Amino acid sequence: MLEALLQGLLAVLQVKAFSFMLLGILVGFWVGLLPGLGGATTLALMLPFIYNMQPVEAFAFLLGMHSVVATTGDITSVLFGVPGEATTAAIILDGYSMTKKGQAGRALGAALTSSLIGALIGAAALALAVPIVRPLVLTFGSPELFMLAVVGLAFIASLSAQGVRGMVRGFIAGGTGLYLAMVGQDPQAGVARFTFDTLYLAQGIDLVPVLVGLFAIPEIIELVVRGSSIAGTTKPGRIEGALEGVKDVFRNGWLTIRCSLIGTFVGIMPGMGGAVAQWMAYGHATQSARTPEEREGFGNGDVRGVLGPGAACNSKEGGALIPTIAFGVPGSTSMAILLGGFFLLGLVPGPEMLTTHLSVTFSMVWTIVLANVITVALCFLLLNRLARLTTLPGHLLIPVILVLVFIGSYTTNSSYADLVVTLISGAVGYLMVRAGYPRAPLVLGLVLGKIAENYLYISVARYDAAWLLRPFVLVLLAVALGVVLYPFFQLWRARNRARA
Amino acid sequence: MHSRSSLALSLAVMVVSGAGTIAALDWPLKAKLFPMVIGIPLFCLAAAEVAWILLSKAPEEKAAEGEVPPLVARRRSLLGVGWILGLLASVVLLGFPIAVPLFVFLYLKLQGREGWIFSAVFTAAVWGAFYGLFDWLLHLPFPTGWLVAWLGFS
């Protein structure tokens, strides 16, 4: 295995492969940055170009591009409050708040550093998991996946404000998200649920238009109201440096590592989708608040709310490669397209990738590592310039951001209906912000709703009730209960401390 | 926390979950299980929130908006909404390729109060980037606006 590790590295360092990786990074940089482009669509568009490349080169290009998207997507989210990618929305809550306080540099520094660490951990997981990958993935069946979805939904409690009223609002938001996830044709009886007989809703509500509307539109309106630059009244030239952000990541080292592991784990689970990991990591980060006041600080610029999702978002990529390579089951849409690339190059995902073609697998690991290191380095060089954009007058940025938001929403399905969805989500998001409802649970519900339903039905159909007693199911159930009860525990502990 | 917004949201949720639950009653069991298990508690939670708001009548917090007084904030919010809806209308009626530069230019000029030359140059830059990236490089299709099509252009 060590041989393959070395071989993989040497393969990536060859001039041709390396330059293709750089090209991929260049493309991915812009794809992640612009909210108008989804990583998945662009991957599909790039596929034709890799026909004449060797496998290692082609993957250097595709993976180089793909690894970078999550990192630069964070930049857009932090600086402008617009999700650069569907997978980088969670970081907006605290990242953008920090930017509004003039701490853009620090937020970016934290986001980039945590992204790098997350990517490294994800890549390491991929490399280390090679011997145990197949048994690992095979142990997790539909019951376990259902329970994992339940754990994800349990985070709704953590993501809600404290106190009973806060919980009620959080669960209303989460329930609404779950309800929205029910729209579309159900896979059990084929009934068209809540579609109002329209074709648009027949396949369900897409995440991107909702996400973009929910987060970007309220921020844009707020920017219009303030009439200033994003950074507000902070004088340009006093933007806190990125170095502080880097230090923050190391100050919260264990949290960063835990969030990376969450990301990797969720990434490994086939069928969980790409958007979940960041929210679970964010929820976990909020659990590290020690007092109710600290907890209130989340959503208003706590750096832990930046480094949690930042790390998880990148670490999940390494994890998602595992089921893709070992089983040909893609962990996300972009993985599905990567898979297409596999076939094009004559590689069959499966046991051979972990034995005969092990060095190709390792070259993918190295590509992720190198691509992320290069990207983060590049971003740091550009960081201060990027942060300075937040001091530009708002009215210069608003039209550009708004146009990108519209394009990003429209190009999901080439449909005007998506624009309508974005605006409605925008209205809802705006009201939620004013009413103090957390938006994170809504997204979580929307993302996990179908997964939870489908896997529950599969579990019951296949195992009747026996699946409830499977060991991992019980473990995950305990985790879910722990997650739900933790906020109450936090409150109780804080009260005890206050009394003491 | 503005209770009026919360009231609006909770009422909306009540309506949606209530109507949804009623619609779901006719479906086969497997199709209606989840919607009902989610919908009914959702309805109850939203009702609880509505009751809370109506019964507590806590004094409306005078929003500390920072430097912006509430009336100005409201006017600007409506303006922002207006611009957004305007962009939607122009995208649908005129198509993205025309709506984008038009919107950017108008926004800079009217809302931003920038000078003619600056607005023109900025618009040209944005339009160039938009065209170069989305049309020339990626061949992403943008349909012609309804108005434009109706007038006979293509």
Place this chain on the structure above:
Amino acid sequence: MNWKPGLLVLALLPLSAWAQPQPYAGKTVTIIVGYKPGGGYDAMARLLARHLPKHIPGKPTVIVQNMPGGNSIIAANYLYSSAKPDGLTLGTFNRNLPIAQLTAVQGVKFDMRKFAWIGSAANETTVLTIRSDLPYKNFDELRKAKQPVVIGSTGPGANTYDFPLLLKDLLGVNLKIVSGYSSSADIMLAVERKEVDGRAGSISSLRPFVERKLVRPVVRARSHDVDPAIKDLPVDESIAPNPRAKAIMALRSAPELIARPYVMPPNTPPELLKVMREAFVAAIKDPAALAEATKAKLDLEYTPGEEAMKVLDEVLNQPKDIVAEFSKYVKFGE
């Protein structure tokens, strides 16, 4: 610079006046795909987009536009009513749309027969496969199974669901269909996990798993060009207990002959349709295209437009009672 080619052109210039007009020179042809990027229909369209230009006189650019939604009903509606019949727009969509039209699915605003059919770029055959380590080695043994055999599927409307459903309800095979998996790849993972015992699907998508001996095909639907690996399998229609069951199974399988349908909007001028059909034939025979298709695990095979029309006639002229019976089992979906 070599002047010989220039001289040749000058010499031939008068001849070009009698040469065929090149309506496609300098133009862009768009292929509309009723699905998001990354799926089978999209991959096929992009493959064709790469190889068609050299076979169309005038060598136009060919691009792909995705128009997902409503299981590609939206794309079909667009091609039917909104796209201009100027020869510059083609479309591909769900092969089961004729069935959607037949069963009057909500939102269908097209008549399949009125499209200008180019043909199909592939045909599919649905098979049912079960895990190799199960004791049932062939269909007869499967039919005698005492325990239900669990078949994983995505949902109604997909062949992963419909084919086994008909086997179960019309032939009485002891199957238990578990649906809700997000994709056929997830189902294969479930097979490896022994969570499900098998999966139905097109032979082209199942071939890698059959070759790897993970699963074994046991029964198939009717096929146009039978793949040698499944030639000897029993055909569901042939074992049907009565003419009605047979008609229902035949109806389900009929669209598989036009598995990758390509059409142009209604009222496209016949000469342009002819040019496009000829380009398709040439592109699909093109060795470069075939090589790429093999690598991408796509089956490439031309079915002419006339054959497609015959299939449509067969599907759309079904008597009402068969349609009613059919609708009880098969819902339009993926």
